[in-house]
Amino acid sequence: MADQDCVFCDIVTGDGAASKVYEDEELLAVMDIRPVTTGHLLVIPKRHSIGLADLPEDTGAGMWRLGHRLAGALRRSTLRCEGVNFFLADGEPAGQEVWHVHLHVIPRFAGDGFRISADWRTPPRADIDAAAEAIRDVV
Numbered sequence: 001m002a003d004q005d006c007v008f009c010d011i012v013t014g015d016g017a018a019s020k021v022y023e024d025e026e027l028l029a030v031m032d033i034r035p036v037t038t039g040h041l042l043v044i045p046k047r048h049s050i051g052l053a054d055l056p057e058d059t060g061a062g063m064w065r066l067g068h069r070l071a072g073a074l075r076r077s078t079l080r081c082e083g084v085n086f087f088l089a090d091g092e093p094a095g096q097e098v099w100h101v102h103l104h105v106i107p108r109f110a111g112d113g114f115r116i117s118a119d120w121r122t123p124p125r126a127d128i129d130a131a132a133e134a135i136r137d138v139v
């Protein structure tokens with residue numbers, strides 16, 4: 001089920017180089033080759049999925065479970081890790097650049113330079129309730 005032009009599928013098949021940290025039947029954890037901080041990991045499902053829409057929920061739960069375990073490992077490691085961010089970009093507007101779903105597990109510490117810029121708004125409660133209804137209808 002590998003995609004021919006996918007760098008993560010190449011890692012899964014062994015055609016692409018990677019610094020592996022963990023592997024089981026379903027998932028792989030490797031070092032990000034463009035780390036935000038030292039220890040930045042990627043959790044990758046072995047079966048090709050582009051994003052959340054074609055990722056089985058159980059696989060997504062497994063990705064989170066492995067990310068949770070890796071976060072603990074980062075904190076126990078000798079690497080500098082005073083906090084952890086998970087980051088998953090689903091779709092181009094969300095910042096997805098590799099079209100095989102992956103969860104970033106990023107060790108954090110004060111002054112590490114990581115930032116997500118956002119315009120945090122404070123809309124009226126009616127707007128928040130309307131958005132909740134739009135989502136509630138299709139969960």
Ligand SMILES: [Zn+2]
Pocket residue numbers: 002003006007008009010047048049099100
């Ligand atoms: Zn792939």
